[in-house]
Amino acid sequence: MVVVVIGIIRAHNLFAVVMLGGIYSFLLATVMVILDAVDVAMTEAAVGAGMSTVLLLAVLHLTRAREAPLRHAPAIPLLVCLLTGGALVYGTLDLPPFGKADNPQNQHVAPYYLENAEAETKSPNVVTAVLASYRGYDTLGEVAVIFTAGIGVLILLSRRRRREMIVEDEGGSKHDA
């Protein structure tokens, strides 16, 4: 994954960057499989490696495939990245050790779900039971988020086109939109 990220930084051809991004998503998906989070891995592979790569390729079709030259010094963004990364790493120092059974997140409602999910919902996959039944509200919110995002993109992108059509109707030969 580190190699891929360095490749993304060094590559100036945006097509290669998009492909490397897809590879990065697939590697992340395999990490999720190793962590036994198969549902998350599937989502990462489908959305991260599949959908976003396709959409970025569609965007590349609309723009140029070369990176624009930098117009400002890279020092300040680098400093911001290092500070944020450092703060996040500092934050992880306080987290409980990875995967221990008596960690707080394994003590709260997780044991209840694991013990009762199959009996109460007839669904051997606890992830589905939690997503669709126990935490149905959250999933409803998630769907609403996707709905709003989709509607927002649709409105943004189709409004521009209507204006272009008006310009074409009025001006005839004006194509500066």
Add this chain to the structure above:
Amino acid sequence: MMRDTVILRVVVKLLLPAILIFALYVQFHGEYGPGGGFQAGVAAAAAIILYGMIFGIDEAQKVVPRRIVNTMIPLGVLIFAGTGVASMFLGENYLNYSPFASKPVNGQHVGILVVEAGVFITVASTMLAIFYVFGGRADEADQRADEAGKKGGEG
């Protein structure tokens, strides 16, 4: 986009039914194995997008017209939210699926299926709608480039 590559066309035609069946498998097997409405929706949308990329967006819109996609986006949310309202009418809390069948366990089963169907519809149609809009713009850009090229050639 890439209409004249024979290998791509044949391979895509072979792959399409497999992708769609895999999407349905992920959808309905999600209760027993990994997967669910979200992943299945993305997979189904990916099948149509693949078709659109190889055979052109117009062909894809003949299979799944834009109007259907646009009605499906809110339809999925409505199915999900409507399930909650239905369970309220049956005398339970919002989004408690127990009263949908004679036994609470079976009710949960039905509820999860319906809710996952809602997720599937919204996710698949949103992905498709975004692709249609982007692809439509790309096609327009192509046409504009063609026109500009013609004008340049004439002038």
